Amino acid sequence: MASVTDLQYVALAVPDLAAEREFFGQTWGLTEVGEEDGMVYFAAEGMPHPYVIRLRRDDERKTDLVGFSAASREDVDALFEQVKAAGAKIIAEPGPVEGLAGDYGFRFFDPDGRAMEVVTGGAQRAHRTLGKGEAIPVGISHVVFHSPNHPALVEFYQRALGFRLSDWIGDFMGFLRCNSAHHRIAVLPGPPALNHIAFDVASVDELMRGLARMHESGIHLSWGPGRHTAGDNTFCYFITPNGNAVEYTSDLEHVDEATWVPTTYQPGPNTIDQWGTGRIITGNVPHAEMTPDKGLWQVPA
Template sequence: MIPVTALGHVTFETPDLEHQIAHYTQVVGLTVATREKDRAILATHLGDEVVILQHGAVQRCTALALHVDASIDLSAANKMLSGKGIKSERRSDVTPRMASALVFSDPNDTRVELYSEVQRLPRAAPPHEAAPIKLGHIAFMVRDPKQMVDFYTSMLGFRVSDWAGDFFAFLRCGSDHHTVNFLRGDEQRLHHFAFELKDWAHVQRACDHLGEKDVQIVWGPGRHGIGHNIFIYHFDPDHRVVEFYTELDQMKDEAAGYFEPRPWHKDRPQRPKVWTDFKAARLTWGPPPTPEYAGTHSKHTPSTTEKAS
């Protein structure tokens, strides 16, 4: 097992690179760290590379970079994966600031790029007052969430935080309640991905900023049940669902096995569990999702949003 400690960046292909760059800089508040003919690497103003936009025929999520501790020997990890029948290779071209990565495909055919060292950019002034502080989590729609959970827990050291029924899994690799999610669907694709904001006031500024840019909030603001984060969602120009969130549950002590107490927790202590009350899983408070947001789910997939609607 290769223990992952954090999410690095996500790579998307897009047929319209310019529109995507404009959205992620002007609306989301990232900065362009590297610009090549068919690729842009975007970073937070705090200096972390978080999104790679690559020109492609259709919009899709192709890769996920995950951080492992510097004590992990990537050559030994390569051998371990090979022993499990997983073909992996060393790459030095993931980003100009990442000297080396170990790359392989997960069962969903998403490329996983494991790295231990990446050069951070100098801290810069935020492009606007709603700019996010980090890339927080990525949710995938998959045919078999159990298979994905087995892979990410047994191969990459993720822990299960919560399940909604048997169709929506939330996995953590650090203290954040979830870093990757797998939602059962009849196709394999990105469901949404999320940036962390500092606090509720920061989310309010993001609402105002989206309004100023004429970008519709397609769900929220509200507070989820699972993870208890305050959230807002919007679409990027490729109709990708982008979440801004704050106040996600934190598990600071794995041995204790519960999330830090919060006033809005109904379970005390709040431990990982299988949620069967999908209405409670979906929302602690807030409006129901708009039809535009609900339309991002597979028609044949139960979800915390659809079941409770």
């Protein structure tokens, strides 16, 4: 079975592009790398992906596209056959693609109507090892989706894109990997929507420094600081000026593909927040999207 090799980018549309652009480029710590046809691109300093966030302006906040990397054109073609066999609606068959993401790919809708791209051949960006205390994203870490049929969506990503199951929390949250990182996608129940986008920082030290910088920048901490059980990663969650939930995370577990056996963790406060520190601040709770994403079933630019 063919597998995608990484989560490559998330493309978002927002009403206040200037505010979101300033947030990702100045406050959050991504690097703006280009602007073309109304799209603004941001890369992460520690990762070779050409970009990890794409923004454009729209009257409503919505998720335009989620991009995954493939290792070769042959893998793109094999992944396309898997996606088709899994019953997905195709947007564009494998072929040359425009832009920075890569030179060959295809697009499809997942069963909830999220537009997705599988792409290869992107120019790998010169990246660097971040300095100690440099509290900016090393790279994009994972996305979490809500789905009205979340067990079926967990199964779909395995069949279509070659993801492997890492763990479950009860029957509530499924975690999927496409490389050694414990999860690049996780799926929760709920209306079809994006729950959050996570970015790796170098360690818990940078997580705490990033938390302080967000506070000083007037960006409200919505949940954290804390440490999850599935994936063993630390977390701080924030809401961007346009209402997108973003996470700084560190120390995400790496999985040995040959020996890993998925665990089903007992749901509970100490599972999602093993230190208990996420509960200290009253009203500081996990983010949940309550309405369907406005971008579902829309062919993206």
